[in-house]
Amino acid sequence: MNTETKLRELKKEDYKEFINVLNSLTKVGDISEKDFCERLNLLKKKEDYIVIVAEKDNKVVGSGTLFIEYKFIHSLALKAHIEDIVVDKEYQGHGIGKQIVKRLIEIAKEKKCYKIGLCTAKETVPFYEKCGFEEKEREMVIYLNK
Numbered sequence: 001m002n003t004e005t006k007l008r009e010l011k012k013e014d015y016k017e018f019i020n021v022l023n024s025l026t027k028v029g030d031i032s033e034k035d036f037c038e039r040l041n042l043l044k045k046k047e048d049y050i051v052i053v054a055e056k057d058n059k060v061v062g063s064g065t066l067f068i069e070y071k072f073i074h075s076l077a078l079k080a081h082i083e084d085i086v087v088d089k090e091y092q093g094h095g096i097g098k099q100i101v102k103r104l105i106e107i108a109k110e111k112k113c114y115k116i117g118l119c120t121a122k123e124t125v126p127f128y129e130k131c132g133f134e135e136k137e138r139e140m141v142i143y144l145n146k
Helices: 014-021 032-042 096-110 121-129
Strands: 008-009 049-054 060-069 078-088 114-116
Touching: 008 096, 014 032, 014 049, 014 060, 014 078, 032 049, 060 096, 060 114, 078 096, 096 114, 096 121
Parallel strands: 078 114
Antiparallel strands: 008 049, 049 060, 060 078
């Protein structure tokens, strides 16, 4: 594990490794390679939805997503959201998650977003604080598929 970590956009060849890494975060479900490629092609058409992966030792070991919300407030501002930050358990503790978040922050700045929001579990709050985030407000959710 001495090789450099490379951050890049998700591509179709990442299918198996990407799904394996995401399963470290939550239950992904049964996604065929065909469905994965269709979703990826759809997302690649959108400039406001970015999925990056961390590649180390020639395999995908982490991932993160950034998407943009178009606002009417703050003079038609853009707000970024970070989602699904995950690093393979074997590679945690080496700064890869922080590199992913840092790159997503850079992308949000490039896209002229006025702020970035994310939702996280209590146990990962310290990680995001180290990345420069501060705790604000509360998130409310309703699950529509239960």
